Amino acid sequence: MSFISRKPKAKIRPPKSRNSVQNAVQEGWQRLARAIQEIYRRNASQLSYEEVYRSAYTMVVHGKGEQLYQGVQDLIAEHLESRIKSQLLGSNAAGSTAPTESALPSNTSSIPGAAPSTPAATSNILLVIEDIWTEHLTCLLLIKDILMYMDRIYCPNAHVPVTYEVGLQLFRDHVIRSNLVPVQTHLLDAVQHNIDTERQGGSINRSTMQAIIRLLTMLPDNLPRIPQTVYQHAFEPSLLQSTTAFYTQQGAEWAKHLGAPDFLRRIQEALEAEDQRCDLYLTQDTKPKFKEILKAELIAQYAETLIALPTGVISLVNDNQHDTLRLMYQLFSLVPESLEALKQALAEHIHRLGLEINQQALTATASVPQKLRGTSKPEPLASLQWVQAVLVLKQRVDYMLATCFDGDKQFDVAFDQSFMKFVSQHPRAPELVSLFLDHYLKKGTKGKTEEEIDAIVTGTIAVFRFLTDRDVFERYYKQHLARRLLLDQSISADLERSVISMLKTECGHHFTSKLEGMFNDISVSADINRQFHEHLEATTQASTGAGFRLNVQVLTESYWPLPTVRTGPKTDNAANTSGRQTDNSVIIPPLVQQKFDQFTDFYLQRHSGRRLTWQHSTGNVDVRCRFKNRQYWLNVSGYQMLVLWCFDQIPDQAFLTFQELAQETGIPEYELRLSLRTLACGKYKLLTKDPKSTDIDPTVDKFRINVDFASPLTKLRIRPALSSGGDGRSKSGASGANATAFGQQGGQVESEQEQHETKARIEEARKNLVEAATVRIMKSRRQLGHNELLAEVTRQLQPRFMANPMMIKQRIEVLIDRDFLERDPNDRRIYHYLA
Incomplete structure (x- = not known):
């Protein structure tokens, strides 16, 4: 016996009538409309989410998505307009003529665009808009949930914004840009008024400001093809303009009544206040724009004024006001041109301080009575105090560079150039630096520990770096070193070698080869005497x-x-450089x-x-x-x-x-x-x-x-x-x-006559050095233009001295006469080396 299983036959139900579908859609929309109204009445807890959701689903399924979409917009717009009428125009939502209290400032109800007159009015309109926005945003999220099917199915197919985005646009069009009340004008004026109040030291409700700014940043603007918010398009430009005007006025007042330190502190406080304002309730995108305004209106505009004030750079340096100098550097670093002006002003002041040191030293030397010159008494003002004063200034500048300017390399270079400039202007600088080293490298220095002497010597080498005529220094240093070695006056052989090592680092092996040879002679002589x-x-x-x-x-x-x-006494032309x-x-x-x-x-x-x-x-x-x-x-x-x-x-x-x-x-x-x-x-x-x-x-x-x-x-x-x-x-x-x-x-300087003799010997030695450098370069290059040869000779001799271009030209002519070089027959500014 067998059983055959058969599939049950499908039952074909008759389609619902057209009237029943329309009735279901109509009932669904009525149910949705009541639900939205209840949501705005804050009765959302009494609604059935499943029932409301199914009503929206039914309308979309039966092709009534557009009706649903438009109906929701109309309900939201109607509610927003009713809130505007009731809270800003003073009429009730039912349309009765019974007056209610208006949130608009009394003096601006009939004058669109006028600023609020009192803090209370300003606070009131902000609170009202914040309340409407908070309610709308909360309700919009609930409405979005019940219309989720419409957002997922209808909106993409119809290429229209979803419920949440439409809700933001509706708030923008029916509240912020309402045709009934110029809310945007009053709102932005109120926000600006609060910011101005806070800038002038008043207190405001920052949480309300934060809510309003957040509102403005969330609302999209309706500009075609430009994705901006209402904050970016309608509020920020006027905010930046008012900020510029505010700090333009503040800068003028501060410049009139404040000294440089107070002005700088006000700038710092303004920068910090604007940063904090952006962190608390404005946007981070506004922060760099505020900074640019302050840089332009307070720093770039008044940098040179602050530098030149009686309480400016000169006073700050002279009074060692390092904190204020550091603040000036930090602020001026925001504006490259202002920083360059600060660097230049500091470099010029350091040069002036150096010239004062030079003048004091020369004056002190000139004031030594004639009867004391040539006696056994040293001349400390000439041989010691000048270098000591330069060292003190260098220590001050180095401390200032590290403490106030973060070791800025550009400042370091500018300061060194200032030192080099005034040091080279002292006629006896190489001699005095050598005498200063001689004083501290000799035995008998009292009141100084070995560590202190080592620090002084190291500092003096820093001063040596500023000498341009290093060959002159070399001549004096050899004389002083010879005295110390031959008379056994050196305080420490290790310290002497350390100085030579530092000089070698600065100028190369050729500069110190003879100094090292002198040490070797002393060592060899000790062995010879022992053997003798x-x-x-x-x-x-x-x-x-x-x-x-x-x-x-x-x-x-x-x-x-x-x-x-x-x-006998030497005459002006008695310098003997040819023999001994x-x-x-x-x-x-x-x-x-x-x-x-x-x-x-x-x-x-x-x-x-x-x-x-x-x-x-x-x-x-x-x-x-x-x-x-x-x-x-x-x-x-x-x-x-x-x-x-x-x-x-x-x-x-x-x-x-x-x-x-x-x-x-x-x-x-x-x-x-x-x-x-x-x-x-x-x-x-x-x-x-x-x-x-x-x-x-x-x-x-x-x-x-x-x-x-x-x-x-x-x-x-x-x-x-x-x-x-x-x-x-x-x-x-x-x-x-x-x-x-x-x-x-x-410890004593040369007389003028002896200095003249020394200069003559040095000039003669320089001629030989220039000739040797010229021949060395031309032997390597074989052919070179005049300007290129001058530049290369100057560069090679720079570690020893700054070669005079006229001397180089003269030595080139001598080398041509001696058949080391010849001019190009077609271009006399080109030289050829002759083997």
């Missing part, structure tokens, strides 16, 4: 010359600034000469082919003597020792004339005057002179031992006299190329 004394002890010569010990410094002639022996005159004519006592000969024989046996030239003027001697039964140790120069030796050979009361001393010692007349002036007229008068005077007259003066000499000290250093004129009268400064170059004299 071991040799004497090991031979029968040990007893010869007993009573004194000879230490010899063997110096490489090309490394050391060996002095010339002068026979030695003091071999000096008559050395036999006992001493025997020791010299022993060393010469010892040295030449070990170094055949070399030649020794004795420089008696550069040595120093420790002499033991006795005055009034008291023994003294005198440290004197080689020439002074020879003079004292002459008096040791005669009775104490015997006189020797100047001519007799010159004949017995062989010391050139000019140098003998210096030695006698020290011994007879200096601080320690070991000789008496007849007739008594401070001048040395070779024709009449005679000398004898001062048997009455006494001193509380038993160890005395007799400083050689400074260079003097032919008549024995003193001149200011110590010569860098005479016997006092390696004497005990230090």
Whole structure:
């Protein structure tokens, strides 16, 4: 028995009648309309969401989406207009004529666009709009939910906005831009009024402002093809315009009544206030626009005024008002042109401060009494205080750069250029920097620890960087270093090498090669002296010359600034750069000469082919003597020792004339005057002179031992006299190329005459350097234009000195005459190198 399963037959129901569908749609719409009205009456909790949703669904399914879409818009618009009438026009929603209270300002009801007159009116209209907006937004979200099917099906197919977007547009058109009341004008005026009130120090309801601004930013504007909000199109432009006017007026008032520090603080407060305003209730997009307005109206407009005020940059720098300077830098950094003006003003002020230092130093030097110049007293104002003042200024500027300007590289470069400018304007800057280093690198510096001296030396190298004539510095530094090394006056060999290392870093190996060679000579000389004394002890010569010990410094002639022996005062054209005159004519006592000969024989046996030239003027001697039964140790120069030796050979009361001393010692007349002036007229008068005077007259003066000499000290250093004129009268400064170059004299500047001689030697050396650089460049390039050659020579020589273009041109002509270069036959401004 089998069963056959069959599918049940489908039942065909008759279609509903047209009237029943229309009735269902009509009932659905009525149900929806009542629901929307109940939502606005805040009775949404009493509605059936499923029932209302199905009504909207039914209308869309039966092709009544457009009717539903338009009907919802009409209901929302009707409700919004009723709220406008009831709360802004003072009429009830039912259309009765019973008056109600209006939220519009009384003086603007009939004058569209007028600003609210009182804070209460301003607050009232903002609160009313906020209330209508809050209600509308809440209701709109509920309406959107019940019309979800319409938004999903009908709106995309009909290419129309969804319910939420339509609700925003309706609020814009029927509330903000209502035809009944100029709400937008009153609203924006009220918002602007609140902002102005807050800017002037008043208090406002920021939460209401935040709601209103949020409203304006949510409402789209109806501009075609320009997606902007009502805030961007209708409110922000007028806000920016009023902000510009406000700060234009504020800037003018502040400039009239405030000094620079207070003005700067007001700018800072304004920037912070506008930033905070944007964070609290305006938009972040408005923040940079406010900033641009403040930059233009308060900073760019008044930057030069703030800089030039009596309380401006000069006062801030002089009074060390670093906090205010930092604030000025931070504010001016917002405007590149203002920052450039600040940098330029600071650089010019630093230059003026430097010129004041120069003038004070030159004035102080000029005020030293003539009778004190050339004595053993140093001139600290000239040789120390100028560099010290520059160091103090550099420390101030460096601190200001780090503290106020965040180490800004452009400011750093500008400040360095200011230093370089005024340092190069001091005629003795290279000499003074070298003397300053010499002062702190010598033994006997009191009141300074090793760390402090190291810091001072490092700072002085920073000042050295500002020197343009570094070859001049090199010449003086070699002289001062030679004195320290030969007289064993260096405070620390490590510190000396550290200075040379820093100079090498700044100027390269060629700048310091001779300085390093000087150190090497001292080290080698120590070994030679040790070997010499071991040799004497090991031979029968040990007893010869007993009573004194000879230490010899063997110096490489090309490394050391060996002095010339002068026979008289130099004239303007007496600078000798072609050779060197030695003091071999000096008559050395036999006992001493025997020791010299022993060393010469010892040295030449070990170094055949070399030649020794004795420089008696550069040595120093420790002499033991006795005055009034008291023994003294005198440290004197080689020439002074020879003079004292002459008096040791005669009775104490015997006189020797100047001519007799010159004949017995062989010391050139000019140098003998210096030695006698020290011994007879200096601080320690070991000789008496007849007739008594401070001048040395070779024709009449005679000398004898001062048997009455006494001193509380038993160890005395007799400083050689400074260079003097032919008549024995003193001149200011110590010569860098005479016997006092390696004497005990230090801390003093050259006289004008000696400075002129130094300049002549330097100019001659520069000519050789320019020629060497020119040949080196042309050998490499083979052919070069005139301007290119000048630029390249200047660049290569810049680490040593700033080459004068005229000197370069002259040396090029000399090289052409000497067949190193030739001009191009077709273009005389092109040079060719000749092999």
